[in-house]
Amino acid sequence: xxxxxxxxxxxxxxxxxxxxxxxxxxxxxxxxxxxxxxxxxxxxxxxxxxxxxxxxxxxxxxxxxxxxxxxxxxxxxxxxxxxxxxxxxxxxxxxxxxxxxxxxxxxxxxxxxxxxxxxxxxxxxxxxxxxxxxxxxxxxxxxxxxxxxxxxxxxxxxxxxxxxxxxxxxxxxxxxxxxxxxxxxxxxxxxxxxxxxxxxxxxxxxxxxxxxxxxxxxxxxxxxxxxxxxxxxxxxxxxxxxxxxxxxxxxxxxxxxxxxxxxxxxxxxxxxxxxxxxxxxxxxxxxxxxxxxxxxxxxxxxxxxxxxxxxxxxxxxxxxxxxxxxxxxxxxxxxxxxxxxxxxxxxxxxxxxxxxxxxxxxxxxxxxxxxxxxxxxxxxxxxxxxxxxxxxxxxxxxxxxxxxxxxxxxxxxxxxxxxxxxxxxxxxxxxxxxxxxxxxxxxxxxxxxxxxxxxxxxxxxxxxxxxxxxxxxxxxxxxxxx
Amino acid sequence: xxxxxxxxxxxxxxxxxxxxxxxxxxxxxxxxxxxxxxxxxxxxxxxxxxxxxxxxxxxxxxxxxxxxxxxxxxxxxxxxxxxxxxxxxxxxxxxxxxxxxxxxxxxxxxxxxxxxxxxxxxxxxxxxxxxxxxxxxxxxxxxxxxxxxxxxxxxxxxxxxxxxxxxxxxxxxxxxxxxxxxxxxxxxxxxxxxxxxxxxxxxxxxxxxxxxxxxxxxxxxxxxxxxxxxxxxxxxxxxxxxxxxxxxxxxxxxxxxxxxxxxxxxxxxxxxxxxxxxxxxxxxxxxxxxxxxxxxxxxxxxxxxxxxxx
Numbered sequence: 001x002x003x004x005x006x007x008x009x010x011x012x013x014x015x016x017x018x019x020x021x022x023x024x025x026x027x028x029x030x031x032x033x034x035x036x037x038x039x040x041x042x043x044x045x046x047x048x049x050x051x052x053x054x055x056x057x058x059x060x061x062x063x064x065x066x067x068x069x070x071x072x073x074x075x076x077x078x079x080x081x082x083x084x085x086x087x088x089x090x091x092x093x094x095x096x097x098x099x100x101x102x103x104x105x106x107x108x109x110x111x112x113x114x115x116x117x118x119x120x121x122x123x124x125x126x127x128x129x130x131x132x133x134x135x136x137x138x139x140x141x142x143x144x145x146x147x148x149x150x151x152x153x154x155x156x157x158x159x160x161x162x163x164x165x166x167x168x169x170x171x172x173x174x175x176x177x178x179x180x181x182x183x184x185x186x187x188x189x190x191x192x193x194x195x196x197x198x199x200x201x202x203x204x205x206x207x208x209x210x211x212x213x214x215x216x217x218x219x220x221x222x223x224x225x226x227x228x229x230x231x232x233x234x235x236x237x238x239x240x241x242x243x244x245x246x247x248x249x250x251x252x253x254x255x256x257x258x259x260x261x262x263x264x265x266x267x268x269x270x271x272x273x274x275x276x277x278x279x280x281x282x283x284x285x286x287x288x289x290x291x292x293x294x295x296x297x298x299x300x301x302x303x304x305x306x307x308x309x310x311x312x313x314x315x316x317x318x319x320x321x322x323x324x325x326x327x328x329x330x331x332x333x334x335x336x337x338x339x340x341x342x343x344x345x346x347x348x349x350x351x352x353x354x355x356x357x358x359x360x361x362x363x364x365x366x367x368x369x370x371x372x373x374x375x376x377x378x379x380x381x382x383x384x385x386x387x388x389x390x391x392x393x394x395x396x397x398x399x400x401x402x403x404x405x406x407x408x409x410x411x412x413x414x415x416x417x418x419x420x421x422x423x424x425x426x427x428x429x430x431x432x433x434x435x436x437x438x439x440x441x442x443x444x445x446x447x448x449x450x451x452x453x454x455x456x457x458x459x460x461x462x463x464x465x466x467x468x469x470x471x472x473x474x475x476x477x478x479x480x481x482x
Numbered sequence: 483x484x485x486x487x488x489x490x491x492x493x494x495x496x497x498x499x500x501x502x503x504x505x506x507x508x509x510x511x512x513x514x515x516x517x518x519x520x521x522x523x524x525x526x527x528x529x530x531x532x533x534x535x536x537x538x539x540x541x542x543x544x545x546x547x548x549x550x551x552x553x554x555x556x557x558x559x560x561x562x563x564x565x566x567x568x569x570x571x572x573x574x575x576x577x578x579x580x581x582x583x584x585x586x587x588x589x590x591x592x593x594x595x596x597x598x599x600x601x602x603x604x605x606x607x608x609x610x611x612x613x614x615x616x617x618x619x620x621x622x623x624x625x626x627x628x629x630x631x632x633x634x635x636x637x638x639x640x641x642x643x644x645x646x647x648x649x650x651x652x653x654x655x656x657x658x659x660x661x662x663x664x665x666x667x668x669x670x671x672x673x674x675x676x677x678x679x680x681x682x683x684x685x686x687x688x689x690x691x692x693x694x695x696x697x698x699x700x701x702x703x704x705x706x707x708x709x710x711x712x713x714x715x716x717x718x719x720x721x722x723x724x725x726x727x728x729x730x731x732x733x734x735x736x737x738x739x740x741x742x743x744x745x746x747x748x749x750x751x752x753x754x755x756x757x758x759x760x761x762x763x764x765x766x767x768x769x770x771x772x773x774x775x776x777x778x779x780x781x782x783x784x785x786x787x788x789x790x791x792x
Binding site: 257268270 | 583
């Protein structure tokens with residue numbers, strides 16, 4: 001069988017936006033890839049898939065599952081067919097994310113200082129004080145350059161008419177950017193010459209931009225400040241990403257036990273004594289960062305690091321306490337934030353969201369539960385989610401009881417049908433649902449978004465959950481220059 | 483350089499050096515077992531490279547396949563090649579930003595290779611030398627990749643210190659146990675015995691070129707302890723380790739540097755200015771034990787002055 005026949009057997013789910021097909025025709029942006037695949041046999045495609053898997057394995061782009069004492073190496077599933085975004089679509093996304101981030105950053109500054117937005121009644125005060133990620137320790141502390149969100153991973157989805165919606169703002173320690181970089185490297189190998197032929201924009205600048213931003217945050221005005229990336233260690237599922245970023249930026253990868261605080265300064269323990277650290281890109285959650293201030297049982301953090309931060313002797317990226325801005329209940333208010341701080345209309349829409357602490361909205365959600373997605377406000381990674389269309393009566397009634405106990409902990413959204421994209425699976429092309437996470441970097445010179453991102457795929461047929469912890473995979477994401 | 487990173491690089495390197503030593507030893511001893519069906523015993527090899535007690539070692543000493551399985555793939559054996567490679571890779575994993583991507587991939591491939599099921603089966607049922615060669619080659623790739631891609635900085639120095647210290651200790655052990663097996667009787671001139679010993683540490687060709695008079699215990703000692711041109715000799719390992727160590731001289735940590743420099747210099751001179759006749763006079767076993775103790779002290783001092791981070 002030729003791959004061209006393979007394309008003919010592709011189908012599109014009803015009432016769904018497909019990234020490749022429209023009315024039985026291949027969209028303009030996908031022609032290059034479709035033509036190329038048309039020349040290949042199924043055997044060749046299988047070989048490419050095999051090669052991609054081999055490259056991930058040999059580069060150690062794996063995570064380890066521990067069972068019965070022995071570690072098993074697994075790779076995050078990768079689909080060889082790229083997801084393609086046109087120049088026009090990208091322009092809109094880029095503008096929309098910049099606008100949103102600007103507002104979110106102003107919100108963080110406001111909520112940890114003057115709190116105008118609360119005084120003006122745009123966001124109810126209870127919403128903030130009931131959020132577990134709102135940290136009093138950050139109150140009144142001027143962060144360098146007023147930047148809180150240095151690195152953001154904003155999740156977008158597309159409903160059945162092709163409109164982009166914001167699904168989630170990840171403003172704490174968003175992960176996955178290494179897959180944006182590595183997936184591209186794999187594409188170069190399995191589809192030689194296809195990238196330049198299709199005018200695909202490069203993503204390789206990401207680590208250089210991030211490094212430049214980190215250097216600019218150094219409290220000491222010295223030529224070569226010490227930048228470190230703080231990782232929880234080799235057992236963390238994102239450890240591969242930490243090493244990749246440290247390597248690509250040429251910064252030291254440290255663990256909590258490598259650092260020590262003395263006289264409100266952070267030092268790392270080296271073979272030639274203690275060396276002062278200026279900037280910390282931490283991939284350790286707020287709660288584990290400083291056992292003296294937050295979780296006292298944390299072994300991953302550094303005792304006294306908060307005091308060094310508050311004295312301005314070390315910069316920490318992302319800022320501490322950002323969780324108050326990407327809380328799923330606060331999410332509802334982001335469009336109002338954009339109007340309030342920027343006096344602009346939001347370019348990228350929110351998914352309609354019901355606050356379950358509001359009795360009327362809760363009643364409505366309870367009546368229409370099978371059409372809703374219910375999420376816990378402070379969970380991520382696809383945990384604590386109820387997909388109404390697939391849930392049993394029993395599960396739904398269990399959620400109802402839980403919600404009534406503490407309604408602030410939940411929100412509900414109507415089920416949005418994610419767009420689909422062709423995936424090469426078991427020798428066939430099959431539609432699977434996808435989302436998009438571009439990575440935005442904020443520095444003193446403004447916000448930059450590398451043209452690309454992580455496209456996550458729900459690998460199970462008909463599934464709408466793309467999280468890697470829930471059996472999701474990923475694709476290379478192309479942004480076209482023209 | 484972070485103390486933890488230096489520690490990991492040093493151990494990564496030691497583990498691979500040990501794995502390489504074990505694999506070479508196994509390959510040649512297996513070949514030797516095919517020549518010498520009645521006399522051959524794995525006991526010396528088991529004593530050099532495992533923690534088995536005499537009874538346990540003797541129980542398997544005449545069963546080549548069991549010994550190979552135990553020393554190559556057995557996870558219960560803390561010194562199995564499988565465990566060495568796994569530890570080396572774990573160390574490498576936590577210092578990926580200090581080794582080149584090529585080196586990381588190389589160790590990663592080594593790890594995936596030794597875990598392949600067909601290799602484990604082949605070691606049991608087919609020609610074990612083919613399997614050992616595949617693994618030895620992975621080690622060679624590691625050495626070559628290190629040489630070609632690694633920057634000549636502090637990390638490289640720690641890797642070489644680890645490698646050479648491990649190699650020196652191995653050569654001491656091999657010599658001591660092989661001679662112990664003969665009750666340190668220097669009059670024995672068993673050609674096969676010395677030939678296989680030299681082959682197992684890649685010193686056979688050099689021996690033939692250096693000594694024209696056949697195999698003599700005295701010459702074997704001379705080559706393994708004192709030959710500067712033999713990369714596995716004790717004197718070579720120590721002088722080269724010293725050479726890498728002095729590169730660590732810096733503004734910080736002068737106390738540690740001075741102490742260890744002194745210790746390494748002392749054992750280096752001891753070996754460098756020995757002669758075979760003096761060694762025999764002192765007694766080979768006593769001499770080797772002395773050298774080994776000094777090498778252990780160097781390792782402990784490195785730990786205390788350079789790697790302590792908790």
